[in-house]
Amino acid sequence: MDGQYFFELAFSGLTRGSIYALIALGYTMVYGILGLINFAHGEVYMISAFVGLTAAAICSLLGFSLWAVLLLTLLFAAAYGAAYGYTIEKVAYRPLRGANRLAPLISAIGMSIFLREYVILAQTADFVAFPSLLYNLVEVDFLSDYIGSGELILTLVSLTVLGGLFLFLRYTQTGRAMRAIEQDREMAMLLGVKVDQVISLTFVIGSALAAVGAVLISSHMGQINYNIGFLVGIKAFTAAVLGGIGSVAGAALGGLVLGLVEAFAAGYVSSDYEDVFAFGCLVLILIFRPAGILGQQQSEKV
Amino acid sequence: MRKELLRHLSTAFGLTLLALPLVGMKVDFIEKTLDWRWGRLMGVFALTFSLSWLWRYLLVHRPQQARSSPAPGVLAARAHLLVNQRVLLLLFLVLSLVPWVAGGYQVNILITAMAYITLALGLNIVVGMAGLLDLGYVAFYAIGAYSYGLLHHYLGWGFWQSLGVGGLLAAAMGILLGIPVLRLRGDYLAIVTLGFGEILRLLLENEADFTFGVQGIPNIPKPTFFGFRFDYEGGIVFLFYIMLGILLLAITATKRLQYSRVGRAWMAIRENELAAQAMGIDLTKTKLNAFGLGAFWAGVVGVVFAAKTSFINPASFQFFESAIILSIVVLGGMGSVLGVVLAAILLILLPEYLRFLAEYRMLLFGALMVAMMIFRPQGLVPRLRPRYERDKASKA
Amino acid sequence: MTPLLQVRGLKKTFGGIQALDGVDLQIASGEIKALIGPNGAGKTTLFNCLTGMTRPSEGQIFLDGATPLKGLLPHQITKLGLARTFQNIRLFDSLTVIENVMVGAHCRFKANFLDAFFHTRRHLAEEKEIKEKAYYFLEVMGLLQQALNSAKNLAYADQRRLEIARALASEPRLLLLDEPAAGMNAAETAELDQLIVRLKEEFSLSFLLIEHDMKLVMKISDSVIVMDRGRSIAGGSPEEIRKNPAVITAYLGAEGGHA
Numbered sequence A: 001m002d003g004q005y006f007f008e009l010a011f012s013g014l015t016r017g018s019i020y021a022l023i024a025l026g027y028t029m030v031y032g033i034l035g036l037i038n039f040a041h042g043e044v045y046m047i048s049a050f051v052g053l054t055a056a057a058i059c060s061l062l063g064f065s066l067w068a069v070l071l072l073t074l075l076f077a078a079a080y081g082a083a084y085g086y087t088i089e090k091v092a093y094r095p096l097r098g099a100n101r102l103a104p105l106i107s108a109i110g111m112s113i114f115l116r117e118y119v120i121l122a123q124t125a126d127f128v129a130f131p132s133l134l135y136n137l138v139e140v141d142f143l144s145d146y147i148g149s150g151e152l153i154l155t156l157v158s159l160t161v162l163g164g165l166f167l168f169l170r171y172t173q174t175g176r177a178m179r180a181i182e183q184d185r186e187m188a189m190l191l192g193v194k195v196d197q198v199i200s201l202t203f204v205i206g207s208a209l210a211a212v213g214a215v216l217i218s219s220h221m222g223q224i225n226y227n228i229g230f231l232v233g234i235k236a237f238t239a240a241v242l243g244g245i246g247s248v249a250g251a252a253l254g255g256l257v258l259g260l261v262e263a264f265a266a267g268y269v270s271s272d273y274e275d276v277f278a279f280g281c282l283v284l285i286l287i288f289r290p291a292g293i294l295g296q297q298q299s300e301k302v
Numbered sequence B: 001m002r003k004e005l006l007r008h009l010s011t012a013f014g015l016t017l018l019a020l021p022l023v024g025m026k027v028d029f030i031e032k033t034l035d036w037r038w039g040r041l042m043g044v045f046a047l048t049f050s051l052s053w054l055w056r057y058l059l060v061h062r063p064q065q066a067r068s069s070p071a072p073g074v075l076a077a078r079a080h081l082l083v084n085q086r087v088l089l090l091l092f093l094v095l096s097l098v099p100w101v102a103g104g105y106q107v108n109i110l111i112t113a114m115a116y117i118t119l120a121l122g123l124n125i126v127v128g129m130a131g132l133l134d135l136g137y138v139a140f141y142a143i144g145a146y147s148y149g150l151l152h153h154y155l156g157w158g159f160w161q162s163l164g165v166g167g168l169l170a171a172a173m174g175i176l177l178g179i180p181v182l183r184l185r186g187d188y189l190a191i192v193t194l195g196f197g198e199i200l201r202l203l204l205e206n207e208a209d210f211t212f213g214v215q216g217i218p219n220i221p222k223p224t225f226f227g228f229r230f231d232y233e234g235g236i237v238f239l240f241y242i243m244l245g246i247l248l249l250a251i252t253a254t255k256r257l258q259y260s261r262v263g264r265a266w267m268a269i270r271e272n273e274l275a276a277q278a279m280g281i282d283l284t285k286t287k288l289n290a291f292g293l294g295a296f297w298a299g300v301v302g303v304v305f306a307a308k309t310s311f312i313n314p315a316s317f318q319f320f321e322s323a324i325i326l327s328i329v330v331l332g333g334m335g336s337v338l339g340v341v342l343a344a345i346l347l348i349l350l351p352e353y354l355r356f357l358a359e360y361r362m363l364l365f366g367a368l369m370v371a372m373m374i375f376r377p378q379g380l381v382p383r384l385r386p387r388y389e390r391d392k393a394s395k396a
Numbered sequence C: 001m002t003p004l005l006q007v008r009g010l011k012k013t014f015g016g017i018q019a020l021d022g023v024d025l026q027i028a029s030g031e032i033k034a035l036i037g038p039n040g041a042g043k044t045t046l047f048n049c050l051t052g053m054t055r056p057s058e059g060q061i062f063l064d065g066a067t068p069l070k071g072l073l074p075h076q077i078t079k080l081g082l083a084r085t086f087q088n089i090r091l092f093d094s095l096t097v098i099e100n101v102m103v104g105a106h107c108r109f110k111a112n113f114l115d116a117f118f119h120t121r122r123h124l125a126e127e128k129e130i131k132e133k134a135y136y137f138l139e140v141m142g143l144l145q146q147a148l149n150s151a152k153n154l155a156y157a158d159q160r161r162l163e164i165a166r167a168l169a170s171e172p173r174l175l176l177l178d179e180p181a182a183g184m185n186a187a188e189t190a191e192l193d194q195l196i197v198r199l200k201e202e203f204s205l206s207f208l209l210i211e212h213d214m215k216l217v218m219k220i221s222d223s224v225i226v227m228d229r230g231r232s233i234a235g236g237s238p239e240e241i242r243k244n245p246a247v248i249t250a251y252l253g254a255e256g257g258h259a
């Protein structure tokens, strides 16, 4: 086996995986708290990419430096992603709290269709070019055989954000409140946790992470359209399930595993089947180990 | 009042701000241009402002019961009375006259509408009656269409043989894919079925040697009548009658199944899986029944679709096709035949005639799905409870 | 005489919890057997094992001394003649009361979807019979007036009764009732008393009855079995049980406050 090629694939898997992890967190956190698959999460990702494009264009028209453009774009996209996530929750999910299980899921699908069309109408149905914000920022010598400087920054940024989130969940009051609700919503309510607020915050954080992921990937890929959220959404969801949906560490792990699996499958088998592979993974895990790697198998009480 | 006004103003302001970078600006990174589109932004503001009022009003006046599925109203009861067997037949008679008075264009649209009604009735068995959220339904539609396309291309089969095979093959696939997902909970089931649907589409795209990939299969012939080949116009009219016949069968099947042992078992599973098991319902058999039967209709319609367009490719079988069919079921009222018919007319026919709406069609679809779940989860015309009155004679 | 149902050494663990830890039990045909024990003793878990909803880790269950029930699926067990009600009511909420009972009769009939589609004679005859049977059981349980209401709109006591009607429609030989009187007032409980005795006579049914209401237990049961921490710790006539010191410590000791 060719070592060079292997490491290239490994790094490309890591790059992808760290992004899947970012987006997977949004699914997992919402699922942990509400037991709902936020079907519109992929669309938040897509919208954030478009917002990021606008932001990047404005920033470079104003003649900012490369680093400033990147940071401002990330910030701007994250803010908008968060705002969209917040609004989606408020409009499409909150009124359905306590309804039967299918209702919020169908509402989520509706929301997802709406947002796609909204972007088509407001912007365009075609692919548009996205600036590569990540390149020429730094010179890296080491590792340069295996990974480009852009990918390196991408991976570092997403890992940093992931790390920040873990610290937040572990050490802040709000983070603890989130975990309390996850464990037992009613108990948390009795203990005075403001459930509605925490749920909103969950959406805000998850969406902001997805937005960061969106800007990073889009500048890596170089183009975006209204449809990018669908596939990435499914893959991130796969990652979340792979790690054990509801578990934050699981989502990060699942993202990395999926990224690596995909990169190697594409590299050693065939890149035509990359997506089939991801979907196949999803189907197999859900059928054979729905609790995922880190999740706990649970049985319903009769 | 002032407070209300302020509240809606701020909501509208917030939403407009959300729309700002998407609706209000358009950049081109290559040309380095930035367009401001203030007019459209004002439109968004006005729209969100009025919608905010409406939203608030509806939310406040939402019947408490709307959260679960409330009793069908008087209106629904009347509507259902209207649609007894005889009225239905009359309607079909009228429909069957359409090709004599209308042109090919109209006939084509009606075929599409009837196809969607049938698809929705099929999905209704799975989602509406058995409560199994299937997001990959379009796969079975694709199986039907590709059965005809491939059987014709490789073996020279005609429409009629393919119709049977397409339906049965789809049903078989429905059952086959149903087996591994039997134990899955509602939302997981939804995702797995979505995954199946996408896998199938990707296979159709990638296995180009066999399926012709994204190029698709052209020159699929229209049905013949005992060997007689119609001209183009005649072929379409003939297809119209075939579709009408299929629809009639699908409606009859749905109506009859609702009031049967199998139909009740489906609904029991939907309502409470554990209790259904305890009542002696074989979950495996009953669920697979639902998957198979639902897929059967999709397969049949798929064959008709291939004949109608005489060209098929994987792009016709995207996830959002499943979503449209699902939204017809949801909008109509899960489990209600009349509702499904009305919803299909509303969602498929109306945009055809209101061309200026066509652009906004999917946008409205999405918004409608959300709004329906919140304000009227039981659908336009909820299923009327079967009467099951006690017979006079047996009271003694 | 071979007992109708025989349970030997039944065990079940959930993670670390030993919910059942060796349960032995016999039910003679035509008997009303009460199953008592403090909260968390494993009574409902025993029901779940008997009806195939939970797979026991160890032990045996025989029907008529010959048919093993362990390993069968719930619907197969129902078909063999065991029916149950649920402690936390599980009705088909949005179906009508009569439909609920009609579903109960499911396993005694055969018509498939083709019968339904073609309205075959089998379908028509069966539908008629199912409906008549369902009305009959509603009448027995005193729910005739409610037949066309949604199940979810029934009063609490009526919901409990509907669960019994639905179970009866599956024509069981042994009926397992999980706290049928829970949430009922004194008058309703007394009525339920008589009803159970009447059902036993009329359908030559046997009962296994989980109940916290000792008055009801003493009045109608032929024998009592006591469970504590997953074990069957005593069995015998209601009189014997009342005097058994082990029972008094386990059951009344734990529950003394509100038993």
Ligand SMILES: Nc1ncnc2c1ncn2[C@@H]1O[C@H](COP(=O)(O)OP(=O)(O)OP(=O)(O)O)[C@@H](O)[C@H]1O
Residues within 6 Å of the ligand: A299, A300, A301, A302, C014, C017, C018, C019, C037, C038, C039, C040, C041, C042, C043, C044, C045, C046, C087
């Ligand atoms: N599905 C399950 N998963 C994990 N633990 C369970 C499950 N079902 C029951 N248990 C545990 O098994 C033990 C016995 O529970 P069970 O419900 O059988 O008690 P019970 O005698 O019916 O009590 P009660 O009078 O409260 O109804 C309890 O500790 C319970 O928490």
Ligand SMILES: [Mg+2]
Residues within 6 Å of the ligand: C043, C044, C045, C087
């Ligand atoms: Mg119990």
